[in-house]
Structures are given as structure tokens and as C-alpha cells.
Amino acid sequence: MSKKILELQNIKREFVMGTEIVRALKGVSFDVMGGEFVTIMGSSGSGKTTLLNTLGCLDKPTEGTYLLDGVNIGGLNRNELARLRNRKIGFVFQSYNLLPRTSALENVELPLFYNIEISHEQRKQKAIKALEAVKLADRLDHMPNQLSGGQQQRVAIARALVNEPVMILADEATGNLDTRTSYEIMALIQELNQVQGKTIVFVTHEPDIAAFSSRTVTLRDGKVVKDTLNENVRSAKEALAALPPAEDY
Amino acid sequence: MNILNLIRIAFKALQRNKLRAFLTMLGVIIGVASVIAMVAIGQGSKQSIQSQLSSMGSNMITILPASNIAGGARLGGSTVQTLTIDDVKAIRKQAVNVSAISPAATSSGQSIFGALNWPTTIQGVSPSYLDIRKWDLKDGIPFSDEDVRASAKVCLLGQTVITNLFPNGENPVGKIIRFNNIPFQVIGVLVAKGQSSFGQDQDDVILAPYTTVQKRILATIYFRTIYASAISESASDDATDEITSILRKTHRLRTTDENDFQVRTMAELISALSSTSNLLTILLTAIAGISLIIGGIGIMNIMYVSVTERTREIGLRMSIGARGIDILMQFLIEAIMISITGGLIGVVLGITSAQLITYFLSWPTLVSESSIILSFAVCAFTGVFFGYYPAQKASRLDPIEALRYE
Numbered sequence A: 001m002s003k004k005i006l007e008l009q010n011i012k013r014e015f016v017m018g019t020e021i022v023r024a025l026k027g028v029s030f031d032v033m034g035g036e037f038v039t040i041m042g043s044s045g046s047g048k049t050t051l052l053n054t055l056g057c058l059d060k061p062t063e064g065t066y067l068l069d070g071v072n073i074g075g076l077n078r079n080e081l082a083r084l085r086n087r088k089i090g091f092v093f094q095s096y097n098l099l100p101r102t103s104a105l106e107n108v109e110l111p112l113f114y115n116i117e118i119s120h121e122q123r124k125q126k127a128i129k130a131l132e133a134v135k136l137a138d139r140l141d142h143m144p145n146q147l148s149g150g151q152q153q154r155v156a157i158a159r160a161l162v163n164e165p166v167m168i169l170a171d172e173a174t175g176n177l178d179t180r181t182s183y184e185i186m187a188l189i190q191e192l193n194q195v196q197g198k199t200i201v202f203v204t205h206e207p208d209i210a211a212f213s214s215r216t217v218t219l220r221d222g223k224v225v226k227d228t229l230n231e232n233v234r235s236a237k238e239a240l241a242a243l244p245p246a247e248d249y
Numbered sequence B: 001m002n003i004l005n006l007i008r009i010a011f012k013a014l015q016r017n018k019l020r021a022f023l024t025m026l027g028v029i030i031g032v033a034s035v036i037a038m039v040a041i042g043q044g045s046k047q048s049i050q051s052q053l054s055s056m057g058s059n060m061i062t063i064l065p066a067s068n069i070a071g072g073a074r075l076g077g078s079t080v081q082t083l084t085i086d087d088v089k090a091i092r093k094q095a096v097n098v099s100a101i102s103p104a105a106t107s108s109g110q111s112i113f114g115a116l117n118w119p120t121t122i123q124g125v126s127p128s129y130l131d132i133r134k135w136d137l138k139d140g141i142p143f144s145d146e147d148v149r150a151s152a153k154v155c156l157l158g159q160t161v162i163t164n165l166f167p168n169g170e171n172p173v174g175k176i177i178r179f180n181n182i183p184f185q186v187i188g189v190l191v192a193k194g195q196s197s198f199g200q201d202q203d204d205v206i207l208a209p210y211t212t213v214q215k216r217i218l219a220t221i222y223f224r225t226i227y228a229s230a231i232s233e234s235a236s237d238d239a240t241d242e243i244t245s246i247l248r249k250t251h252r253l254r255t256t257d258e259n260d261f262q263v264r265t266m267a268e269l270i271s272a273l274s275s276t277s278n279l280l281t282i283l284l285t286a287i288a289g290i291s292l293i294i295g296g297i298g299i300m301n302i303m304y305v306s307v308t309e310r311t312r313e314i315g316l317r318m319s320i321g322a323r324g325i326d327i328l329m330q331f332l333i334e335a336i337m338i339s340i341t342g343g344l345i346g347v348v349l350g351i352t353s354a355q356l357i358t359y360f361l362s363w364p365t366l367v368s369e370s371s372i373i374l375s376f377a378v379c380a381f382t383g384v385f386f387g388y389y390p391a392q393k394a395s396r397l398d399p400i401e402a403l404r405y406e
């Protein structure tokens, strides 16, 4: 039906800390098809972030091969990796990483500055469109400190979307948010996955978040210990509706 | 990544922290402003000395008796009397590079008119003295060669003398004043010349025929000074050589004897004073240049702090596709923007303070284009030079390390 977008073969990643060697990934292999929504689970320190950084071409594995969209990452230099990150990948972080004292619109525009094919006018239009997609069209000029956590994360998602990447990588993107806001974000992610067909790799350690995905890969000590398809994907929209109404203070 | 985008990014980054950007600029602003103001002071004083000296006559030559050695004891120049009217005549006749010559016999004394008196100096000169000094009459007539021959008791008054003897504004021409009790008829009034570059009041003087001063006041045949004009400024050196050889002959000096006179040209004096003020300019510029470098170090310092502070931002930019060169250029352009903006403000401030100095302290200043261009160039260079290392540090950060930075 769709092609393989990620191919991981025996990925190892070792960090040298003085005389000690930390083995964060000890031979990870799996594939991700285009259009999949994969969550990566595991306890703290199991190597989730390290794996995601590798998938996002921020980091190169010490060993093993990684093909992104059929391209072997091992053969690319720093600049080529930067280009890949810009065009094919959208990152969402736990701590949002928005630029302070910079409006939502300008934050979303940021990746387009590093894309030479985008003109000055296109940049603004695309950024507004991305913010509309995350339902923040009325917050264009707000600074990050004028936005709630959930809104800031939505700005970050808009920033990840703006260059129309094939894949969105999220690292504990709901880790700082309450349940309701988490579900709102997940509803948004599900929509991106189901309506726009974006491939999603979502790192989390919360099982109820994993329930929204179509597949869950579980890591322990740098190894894949479980890789299961989710038969009945939970709808974040419905879960949101089922929550008790927000209390008014 | 095109350069316009980088400039936009750098500009936005600076905008996010305007106060800090301004404080960083301050060093450069002060540096550039002080270079321009200091050079303006140096150049201004040089120019004013030069123009004052050339208003005295840039081709003027002064001949003085030398301090000569008598039995090992050096006597002061003025006590040695060697210059006579024969010297003047010999030079006038033989020196082709000399266009005018006048001896000067000087005496100080009391001038009196009516009930008023004033201590001043009388200069006994010949009519050509006025040409040599480029001095005009405001009123009346100069004395003539005939007055010199007759040792006539006529005189020309300087403005300071007039102010003190004729305070009510009456015309001195035709009046009889007394100098050391000798009556002189005032036949002319000199225009004001102001202070000399040595701070002397040039208008506090009475001019009379040298014969009159020599015979009636000093009772001497010697002159304290001989003034001459070279036919042109460039002929000053040739004229000096001629005068020297003529005077050695008239003074019957043997080849082994030292000169018993000295010949000074205005050109010499101008270049001596100019070199003093050049030195002043160099010193002031050096001090100001150092402050410019300190300003540059300030930029480097803040840029390093800024790179450290914005480590996460750098990590984020890399994660969304910035290359090392993009980050390097961003921080470099930030540094250059700071230094160039600071430089522009500094230029304006420098010119303004030079004008304020002239206005309030009445020091002459001359803002030179070269100092503006130079200090601006130095400060743009400072931005590149001191901005490069922090920018390079930023560009070499590892994206995951930078994203993990707390």
C-alpha cells in the first residue's frame, strides 16, 4: 500500500564519557511505513530520545544503517543532514523550544528562513496556514509567554508542519501538559496522521497516549523488547469528549 | 540560505534584546566618537598654528645674533651684538632670493599721551617691515626712507597702545605722544593682528624709523633682529644660505669660526610646530584607538555570553535545518550590525562633540574625512574580527548537546 519511509538496521549508539562507554542503543531494527503513527515507549533512560535524534538526523549512529525515504543517512555530511531536517522532518519537543520574545507567527516562519526556495511572501502565507491548521489563527502576534502550554505546543507543531515534511517526530510532546491539553494535542496529531497522511513517530512513556497510535515500539535498555500493532486505535477526539467537563474556578 | 534572510534573522535576534545590543554598542560608539573628536582637536590646532604663522608671512626670515662662546662662557643671544646696518645693506644688495629686508632695534619703555601712560615696546624698523610682516595700516601713512635718513620722530601705533592712550576713540593720527620722554608724531595706525601663536600680543607695539630708535633711545649701532622676506616660500632655504654666506663675509669669520648669528625661516618654525601637533594628534588617536579596540573586545565578550545563553536556540535552529554556516553567519552579522550601528552613532557623536568643543571651549577643531572613514573601517573590521570567534563557536555546537543544554 505505501512504501517504507524509515528503515533501521541494527542501530547502535555509544557515548564516550571519559573512560566509560554508555551504550544508549544496542542494536535497534525496525521499519516504519509511510502514513504510520508509531509511539515509542520505554522507561526513562531506555534510549527513546537517542533513537528519535537518530531518526531526525540530528545524530548519527555509531553502527548500523538508517535509510530515510530510501536515502542512507550514513553517507551524508552535516550540511546535507541539515537540509534533510529542514525539508523532510518536523520536530516537536517536550519543552516547546520556541524563541522567546518572538511572535507565534515568526516562530513558525523560522524553518522557512532556512529553505531558499521559499520567498518572502510565501513564508508568511505558509506560516499563517500552519497556524490555522493548529487552530491558532487568532494568536499570530502573541509572544510565547502570552500563550498557555498547550498553545505553545501547538505553535511548535505548526512550526514542525510548515515546511510540509513527510514525517513528524515528537519527543514527549505532551510530557509537560495536563490530561485535557494532552488529549487536545493528540487529537491534532491524529488528524495530521489520518487526514494529511503524515508519518508520526511519537516518543512517550504514558500508555494512554500510546493507545492513540496505530503501533507501539517498546524499548528497554537500548533494545526493542516489544513491537505491537494497535488493533483498535482510540480516538483522541472521543476521549476528549469523555473527559469530565473542565472545572471553572 | 540567502544573505538577506540571514540579515533578517540577525536583525530580529538583536531586536529581541535591544538594551543589550545598545550596551554592547556603547564601547564602539565611544571609541569611534573619541577617535573622530581627538583627531579633530589635533588637526584643528595644527591648522590654526599653520594659518597663524602663514599670516605672519610664511616666507619671513629672521636673523638673530647667536649666543657665541666667549672664553667658554655662553652669553645670551640678546646680549651679544653683532648685527649692524652694514649687514642689512650687504644682504639687500647681494642676496637675489631676498625681496625685502628690515632691521629691528627694540626698546621697552613708557608711552605717554596727555595724562595717560602705557608701558610698551618701540620697534625701530625700516618701511619694508610692514611688507615683510604683511601688516597694513588702518589709517594714516607709513614712514618713508626719507624719515629713516632724517631720524624723524614719527611713529605708527599698534591697536593695544591706541586702546590705552586714546580710550575715548579720538583719532591718534597727527597727535604727539611721548616715548621715554621723546616726542613722536603719530602718522599712522596699524590694523589689529591679535595674539601670536606664542601668546604674545602683537598689537602692543609702536613702530618708528630704526635710526630714530637707535640714536635717540638706545644709543647703539646694533640691531636685535633683522627681518627679511624670501622671494617665495620655496626660496626660503636658498635665501638662508645666501644670507649666511653674506653675513660670514661681512663679519669676517674664518672658515673654522662658528656663525655669530642665526638665520631662521618661518617654514622651519611651521614645520617644527606642525610636527609637535602631529605628535599630539598621534597620541590622541592612539588613546582613542585603544578605546575602539576595547569596544571590540566588549562585542566579543557579549557575543560569547550571547552564544552560551542562546545554546538551546542554536540547537533548535539546527534541528529545523540551519547549517553550521547559517549559524556562523547569523552571529557574525549580529556582531557586524552592532559594530556598524555603533560606528554610525559614534561618527555623529564625534562630529557633534568636536563642534561642541569648538563652541564651548573655543578650541579649533577640524573633522577630517579620513578620520571618519578610518574609524568606521576599523570598527567594521572590529565587528568581523571580534565577532568571528563567538560565531564560530556557535556554528560548531553539536545539535543534540545544544538542545539538551539547560
Ligand SMILES: Nc1ncnc2c1ncn2[C@@H]1O[C@H](COP(=O)(O)OP(=O)(O)O)[C@@H](O)[C@H]1O
Pocket: A015, A016, A017, A022, A023, A024, A042, A043, A044, A045, A046, A047, A048, A049, A050, A051
Ligand atoms: N549526549 C549523551 N552523552 C552521554 N550519555 C548520553 C547522552 N545522551 C544520552 N545518554 C545516555 O543514554 C541513555 C539513554 O538516554 P535517552 O535516550 O535520553 O533516554 P530516554 O529519552 O529514553 O529517557 C541514558 O543512559 C543517557 O544517560
Ligand SMILES: [Mg+2]
Pocket: A048, A049, A050
Ligand atoms: Mg528522553
